[in-house]
Amino acid sequence: MDKVLSNYSSLFEAEKKVADFVLDHSTEVIDMTVAEVANDCSVSEATVIRFCKRCGCQGFHRLKLDLARESDTHGIKKDIPNELHANDIGSSIRNILANKQEELQETLAGIDPSQCDRVLNLLQGARTVVFSAVGNTIPIALDGAYKFNELGITSFTSSVWENMLAMLRTLPSDAVMIALSASGESKHLLYMVDCAVERKIPIIAVTNHIHSSLAKKSTYVLRSVSRERMFFRNHSFLSTRLSMMAVVEILYFLLCSRKEDSFHCIDVHEQSIADEKM
Secondary structure, X not given: OHHHHHHHHHOOHHHHHHHHXXXXXXXXXXXXXXXXXXXXXOOOHHHHHHHHHHOOOOOHHHHHHHHHHHHHHXXXXXXXXXXXXXXXXXXXXXXXXXXXXXXXXXXXHOOOHHHHHHHHHHHHOOOEEEEEOOHHHHHHHHHHHHHHHHOOOOEEOOOOHHHHHHHHOOOOOOEEEEEEOOOOOOHHHHHHHHHHHHOOOOEEEEEOOOOOHHHHHOOEEEEOOOOHHHOOOOOOOOOOOHHHHHHHHHHHHHHHHHOOXXXXXXXXXXXXXXXXXX
């Protein structure tokens, strides 16, 4: 289900019809044929197959197997309500909470421990870490750079992409880039990524789309899951970044536990700003 949501914005209109049907009838699809799904969606069977492949499945049968396995693993938890009612704030809040919990759980469950270990080793050995982002992902980059600097890991970011691009051209070869993008297709971010590739700087991507241009150019990919489209199916925006921030938090906590002087660095930082607090 989260693969469908993550790839939704990149689908063609006919494929989105299939995606909407799968999102609304995931249990029923397990027992349907490709012809039945195509008929109910008013699309061709070829469109259904293309949709499956664009979501990372080799075919419709593979999609059904994945849906069945997911259903067995999560049981009724997959039947998460996605209605928002202006006249029922309490119910709406509970629905948002349920979806956010699922979003975070799927994000954390999808992180491969062995790959995460390699990412942590890379960050520990880096002289400089650059957080690169554009648009509404910039706040996560700012927060990540602040957290890493707290740990004594020299980190930079900028809200001006041209400044980031210039910075990348002066970095040493033992620097590391953390690129943040929900879509993985932000043009200005990809300019920065190309610069990092040219300078042989390793890239850690945090993105919703594991088949995006950013993911393909990166050394490591950490996938974040977004479920906003469960609430706003007819809109193209994905404006919240809770799961992406959670990935940065995970790296921060794990580095904190690994880096021997991390607590000393945090204490020094807290002492340096103590006079600014009431």
